[in-house]
Amino acid sequence: MFQNSQAISGEDTSNILAGDMCALPSFEDLAMSWRIGQSMYSDHQHEAPPSYSPPAPYMPQLVNTQDGQVPPSDDVLQDLVIRGIPPHQPVPGMRMPPPDYLPPYLMDTLTQLQTFPMPEYMPPAPLSPATMQSVSSQNYNLHAPLSIPPLPAQPHNTPAQRTGPQNDRRLTKEAMRQYLRDRPDTTVVIMTAKVAQKSYGNEKRFFCPPPLLYLMGDGWKHRLQPVVMAGEAENEAQPYAFIGIGSAEQEMQQMNLEGKNWAVAKTLFISDTDKRKAFELKVKLFYGTGDDVGMFCSKKIKVISKPSKKKQSLKNAELCIPSGSRVALFNRLRSQTVSTRYLHVESGNFHASSQEWGAFTIHLLEEPQSESEHFKVRDGYIHYGSCVKLVCCVTGMALPRLVIRKVDKQMSQLTADDPVSQLHKCCFHLKDSDRMYLCVSQERIIQFQATECPKDSTKEILNDGAAWTIISTDQAEYSFYEGMGPVKGPVTPVPIVDSLQLNGGGDVAMLELNGENFTYNLKVWFGDVEAETMFRCAESMLCVVPDISAFRGGWRWFRQPTQVPLTLVRHDGVIFATGLTFTYTPELGPHPPTMEEAIMSNPIRPIPEDTPTTFPTNHYPDLEQL
The missing domain is CATH 2.60.40.10 (Immunoglobulins)
Known part of the structure; x- marks a missing residue:
């Protein structure tokens, strides 16, 4: 049955079954063969496996056990007679090579036999010579498939068992009501620019403004409370963040969240070897305990070569700035990266920050209108010479009415009227003022008075602090709350x-x-x-x-x-x-029933014969007694 087991392949299976096997082994044969081989093979399992040769014709004497053969018992001989196997053929189960040398088509079956308990082999009862003769003359189908009884069902891990019992808890109405009452959301905000300038060669043009990460909401504090109550270190519930551009060329960089709920990534860039025209930033969050919060993506960022210095047109509207969109403004003294200051609102004041930048909604104003807390806006793209309003997206604070103007060679261009484009240099003239411009002075926002150009009356001379770079920004915001307690595994995708x-x-x-x-x-x-x-x-x-x-x-x-x-x-x-x-929304209720509907819903019942047919006159004073 098992001869030449090392050379057996799937293609030769049918030939082996037809030529070398006289009868297909039964389930009991396989179980007995496996047990015999296991007991024999365990005695010398550390020895090198011997080479196997075809077995000699069966002889009822003790054979060499080193060759993997054992003497058959009387029960086995009787079983051979029942199965009609001639005594000169190899006996199924009498030759058991080590498991490593079994034919591939039997490995799975024998592995199952070893894994699950097999029923004890019961030798057949003695039969009369007439019954033996009848049984031995039966025809057997040598190509019949192996008849293996179904294996016992094995317990398998459901998704809830793999991730913990708490992950199988469905949200209850009580938990939802508490959430709607308290709103303890866990919010992740990723603020980025809409465009990024590509770096060429060995240069590194870091993204400006740099990506910002904010962790907001009371959900982060809720996650910290059980850790503090258990007396463990707070850093175990402290979130950690890494950020990258989603490319294998750059490793993800850690963001500093220690002691604050925001972090900035100042050293991200995209090289010229990256051929993507747009990309997303990837932010990986996890707790100090090792629990994974998830991977969060920013909005799409378009890659540009460099800001265009030509006069823009609305044909390239993708790079223009529409009214009602978000922008960021930054100032860079003498084109030095370390001196970059961003327009920001903090503690109710506008200031120039070297760390955080603010997003402002830029509105086109209807003309004419005076300065007021309430103003009328209009649609369209921002053009130089337009009157605009800058409103902080977080606090709602607004700057006075401003006229946006183009900056060229440190001069304000009073007659420019082309569309404002990404990463253009511009300045903001305070409406109805005497050449007063929005200006940076260290960390303060002041008014600077420009001087008229002596050679050209259409230009005004500015200082470095009055020249701003404008760029559109975007924000990705994700909110979640673990309503039934902390879960194992990430909460993403949100x-x-x-x-x-x-x-x-x-x-x-x-x-x-x-x-x-x-x-x-x-x-x-x-x-x-x-x-x-x-x-x-x-x-x-x-x-x-x-x-x-x-x-x-x-x-x-x-x-x-x-x-x-x-x-x-x-x-x-x-x-x-x-x-x-x-x-x-409210809608009309059911219409009053018609007479027919009322009769059908309340059918008239017959009146018993002994019921009086008179009505009290005090109820109907206008009627006489019948």
Whole structure:
């Protein structure tokens, strides 16, 4: 059965079965053969495996055990007669090579036999000579497949068992209500410029302004409380961050978060060997305990060669700056990198920071209008000579009305009217002032009075502090909360909902969510009510709008507008805030029933014969007694 086992391949299996085997071994044969071989092989398992030769015809005497053969017992001989195997053929199970030399097509079967307990081999009962003759004359199919009984079911690890029992806890209504009441979100904010200048050769043009990381919300403090209460070091709950450009050419750089909730990456750049036209920054977060928070991506950053010095046009609108978009402003004295200052708001004041930079919404103003807290804006792209308003995206503080002007050779160009482009140098003239410009003086923001150019009246001479570089910025924000306690494994990808689309109405209203990073294990919640959710793809999900009675007990029709927050919840209790709400609007209730509907709903019953047919006159004074 096992001869020439070292040379057996899948292609020769059928030939071996037909030529060298007289009968296919049964389940009991394999079990017995394996046990015989294991007991024999364990005595000299440290010896080199001998070379095997075809067995000699069977003879009932003790053979050489070093050759892997053992004398058959009477039970085995009787089994041979039952199976119809001639005595001069090799006996199945009498030759057992070491496991390493078994044929490939038997390795899996024998491994299973060794792994799981086999039933004890029961020798057959003695048979009469007539029965033996009848059995030995039966025909056997040599090519029949091995009949192996089903193996016992093995316990397998479910995803919840692999990640811990706490990851299998679904969010409860009580936990959602507490979240909606306290809003202890854990928020990651990545602020970047929309464009990055490519570096050539050995130069390194670091991204300016540098990427900023903010960790905001009370969720970070909630993660710290159990560690402090357990008496462990606070650094075990301290988050650590690494940032990179998503390329194998550069290693990720650690960001310094010690003692503060923000960090800056000042030494990132993209070389000319990187052929990408756009890229995303990757931020890796984890706790001091080693628990993985996840990988967070920035918004897309477009790669440019260098800022264009030619007069811009709206044909290249991708590099122009539209009204209502976010920009950053920085000043660099004598073109020195170490002297870079960024416009920023801190403690209610505008100042020039060397570390943090602020994002400001730039608005085109309607003309004419005076200085006021409330102002009218208009759409379009920012052009030189336009009156604009800069509003801090975080605090809402605004600078006075400004006229943006082009800077060339340290002079303000009063007649320039082309579109403002990325990384252009510009200056800001305070509207209705006598040549006063927004200026940097060390860390302060001051007003600087320019002087008229003696050679050209359309130009005004500035100092270094009044020349600003403008660039569009973007922000990626991710919010989550571990509603059922800390989870094992990352919380990413964080789903982002961009828009909602309501389909149908009444009892068949469906809400479509469009965004990114959707997964099949997400559910949509309306307030503290879980909705039936259908996953379509990573950019789209559908859900059934719950009935108003789920929020207002006893209501069958909308009596007043009801607004509920929309959230996404993962199967392990992680809550993702969408920042969106759903409003139930009032609609007409059921119409009054018609006479026919009233009669059908309250059929007339027959009056018993003994019922009096008179009515009290005091109830109907205008009627006489019948």
